[in-house]
Amino acid sequence: MNNSSAANGTRVGLEKMKKQRRSSSAADKVVASTAGEDSWKTFAGRTHGTEQFEVLDLFRGLKRSFHHNFLAGPPSSGTVCPVCYCEPDRPEDWHVTWCRHAVCRNCLQQYASIQVNDKEHVGPLKCPVCPQVLRRKDAIVAMGGNSDLISQWDTKIRNQLLRALPNYRPCPKCTSSGGGQDSAIAAEENHIGMGGGGGFVTAECLQPHYEERREAATRVLEARHFLTVGLILGYFTSISIMNKSPSTSASVDLFFMFVLIYPFVKGGMAAHRWLAQVARQTFFKPVTVECPCCNSPFILPAESEILRDDETSRWMDANTRQCPSCSAKIVKTGGCNHMHCSNCRADFCWACMRLRTGCKAFHCANGARYGNAVPGDRGQDGPGAPQPGDSILTIIDYLLERRTPQIGFADVFIVVTCLFARHVGVVQVLVGWIMAILSSVLASQILMGSMIMFLIGTAFQDLRIQHLQRQQQNRMQQIRRGNNRANNPFGL
Missing domain, CATH: 1.20.5 (Single alpha-helices involved in coiled-coils or other helix-helix interfaces)
Structure with missing residues (x-):
């Protein structure tokens, strides 16, 4: 009885281990398939255009499918691998990719490992011979059932998806070597992987900082009203100085009283612009945050943040668009239709907002729903005159965008002449x-x-x-007609 029960227990344990291995291999195969891409572009074997369907894609794909299933096989004896320039020992060591390139499995797996470990690599794996993206069935072979490599790939695509979200902020001390060995150890302990460390910064956690900076910027802008009053008082003080020491000609004093207005107006406009610059610096004051991976503080540039409140959301909706790949907010300041997202590195057309299209620099091939860019265009128009209900950013942009004269030596010479050279x-x-x-x-x-x-x-x-x-003549004619009717009532 004891021997039979032990045998049964061993048999059950072996079956569980086999099931776990089958489930783990199935899971690895699913993860490995994400390293490739099945789209109309890869199915047809195109290197141009987008992933969307084209007219000849069905014919091209069926032709490749027929060739891959019935004609493609291991190369003839004496053929070397185009990667390592060696001939595999066995025919089954060859693998023919969907893009019709025969490479040895060892080279394909090594090349896949290089791409997985490359921090600059983004997107699906590519063929080691040509720049085409591997299909999912080829990616499974490229992974070779290597659980460690598949785990690295799983971590990499997870980090890429997380870092592509608009609220994610990478930690510079985790992604670079400047953080030292402690940061690297902390990053490894927190399972950051190859994508680097960082965390999510939401509008809720930035709201207190935003309120504080907005109040400070508002106080700076309100100082321009006191500055205007000070300039007016300064002008009348200069007039009083001129009255205390009048020249021999009243016309000369009157002339310089009017001339003195010019430098004071220029000084007021320059001072308003300077206050707007100070207010902008105050509004976009950097925020210091702490990385949840390496526990190191780093400065978060405020200009890169999406500060969500009623005022800013109106400005963002009117002046920005979302990247069609990662939905990050993008503002266009000029140039052609071609745009490159700095967050996910996607290329798209600003006129139709489609990814990787064949649109030209100033001619959209998809109807230009949002309008083509014009050569020499300087971007969006400057903001108009601020209204009473506008946000603080609108007022700051208006003061910075309008033309402001520069204070020079000539203005100082005019003031000195008006005050002291009239005699x-x-x-x-x-x-x-x-x-x-x-x-x-x-x-x-x-x-x-x-x-x-x-x-x-x-x-x-x-x-x-x-x-x-004319009115008098008309009255006289009416009187005459009335008299004629009275004298001759029967019209005789």
Whole structure:
């Protein structure tokens, strides 16, 4: 009884182990298949265009399927592998890919291992001979049932999917060698894999920082009103200084009072722009976060964050679009239709928002739903004048985008001349000539305007008189007709 029960237990244990191996191999095969891609592009063997269906894809794919299933086989004796330039020992060591390249299985598996371990590699595995993407059945062979390699690939595609999400922020100390050995050990312990470390930054965790920065930027912008009042007070102070020491000519003082307005207006516009720059720096002040993988702090650039509130969401919806691959927010500042997403490295057309299309630089091949870019275009138009309900970002952009004159040496010279050089004889002579010319021009303009107004008034008066005369004539004719009817009621 004891021997039979032990045998039964051993048999049950062996069956469980076989089931686990079969389930693990099936799971490995499923994960390995994700290293390839089955689309119309790979089915047809195209290297151009998108993954979408084209007219000749069905014919091309059926032709390749017939060739792969019935004509493709191990190469003849004496043929060497195009990768290692060696001939395999057995015919079954060859593998013919869907793209019709015969390579030895060892080279295919080694090349797949290189791509899996390459940090710069993105997307499905490619053929070692040509740049075409492997199909899923070829990717399973390339993985070779290597559980460690399949586990690395599983971690890699997981990290790529996570890092492609808009809320994911990579840690620079995990992804680079600058973090040191401690960061590398911490990253390995947290199962970061080859994609590097980092974490998710949501709008909820950024909201307190955003509120604080918005209030600070609002206070900076509100200072421009006090600055305007200060400039007005400075102007009238300069006028009072000029009145305390008047020159010998009242026209000279009057001239410099008007000239002094120019540098003060330029100074006010330049000061408003400077305050807008300070407000923008305050609004986009970097935030320090801590990596959940290596526990090291790093600076999170605020300009790369999606600050979600009612004001900012309106601006984002009006000025940005989502990447068709990873849905990251993208703003176009100029150039052609071709766009490259810095988050997922996808290429797409800005005019139709489709991935990897055959659209040209300034001519969309899919109808240009959003409009073609124009050569020499500087991007989106600058913001218009801010309205009372606009956000703080709209006001800042308006102040920064509008043309602002630069304060130079000439403006300082004008202020010094207005305050202290009015008593110089040469200045008074020059100003006298200028005032004389302006007076003559002004007098001629006034005289011409008066003559024009007189002629217009005379013409209107003549028209009015003619209108009154016509009305009087019509009344006289009506009176005469009435008298004639009264004198001759029977029309005789």
